[in-house]
Amino acid sequence: MIQGKSVLAIIPARGGSKGVPQKNIRYLSGKPLIAWTIQEAKKSNYIDRIVVSTDDERIAEVANSWGAEVPFMRPPELAQDNTPGMAPILHAMKMIPGYDYIVELQPTSPLRTVEDIDSCLEQCIEQNVDSCVSVTLTDKSPYWMYSLSECKELIPVITKNNTITRRQDSPDVFVLNGAVFVAKSAWLEHTGNFLHEETIGFVMPKERSIDLDTTLDFALAEAIIKEEKRSEWQ
Structure with missing residues (x-):
């Protein structure tokens, strides 16, 4: 709980990934x-319950x-390629009602830490807003697109x-990194969505903002993890 408010973490993980x-x-590292x-969610000071929404028995066993x-299996109609991303979250909320705050944690953000999770929650509470989502500085400014x-x-x-006229003069631009969604x-x-006019951003560093979608992303994440371990040994 955080300031007397209960927190449910939902990890959406369908089985029908096409790219990978x-x-x-x-396996990653x-x-x-x-x-x-x-x-990381289990380390949180605030999350009361961690549930995985999946349609896949193997994912359920691993989770x-x-x-x-995994208190329920996601219906097949909510696990299609064209299923809106919010549909499994809203479904899970109906299946497990009664929580004050919802935290969505996508499994494709493995480098996000418990500090990121808890700090995003704290920012949402401290600024007394309805929603807070994680963002990071973009490498490619839209001013040059x-x-x-x-x-x-x-x-x-x-x-x-x-x-x-110079890239250095363009304002900082942030992009959703998909790591933490709080509301x-x-x-x-x-x-019906974490993103609205009232939503604020929680800034995460680029090195923890990688979103795994391809085999190349997995290779990059492996390299980052190995480098972090190497730095810890030195």
């Missing part, structure tokens, strides 16, 4: 991908073995400020 088959239980998220609950016309002409994505339950049920 069985991605959520693929010696343990299943989903285990990284479960372990249970690492200490998360273009679309192409049929004739291959460059069309600026952002045209409001054409006075920026008041009643508000989330009403809006």
Whole structure:
């Protein structure tokens, strides 16, 4: 609990990953991908219950073995390629009602730490807002992005400020990193989304913001973890 408010953590993990088959239980540096998220969530000072929403029996077994609950299996219609990302979260909230705050933790963010989770919750509470989500500085500023016309002409994505001529002068731009989503339950049920006009951002460093979607992402995460271990030994 945090300031007397109960907290439910939901880890969405469907079995039908296309890019990397069985991605959520693929091994990363010696343990299943989903285990990284479960372990950090278990360290939280505030999370009261950790549940995994999955349609896959193998994922359910792995999640249970690492200490998360799988109190229900996700219906097949909520585990399709075109299923909206919020659908499994709202379904889990209906299956397990009664919590004041919801924290969504996607298993594809294995480098997120318990400090990130708890700090995002604390920021949401301290600023008395309805929702707080994790973000990180983007490497590619939209001020230097273009679309192409049929004739291959460059069309600026952002045209409001054409006075920026140097990359160093462009303002900081943040992107969702998918690591931590926090919201008041009643508000989330009403809006149906963590992202709204009231949502604020919790800034995470780039090195903990990697989102695993491809085999190349797994290789990068492996390299980061090995480098961190090497630094700890020195």
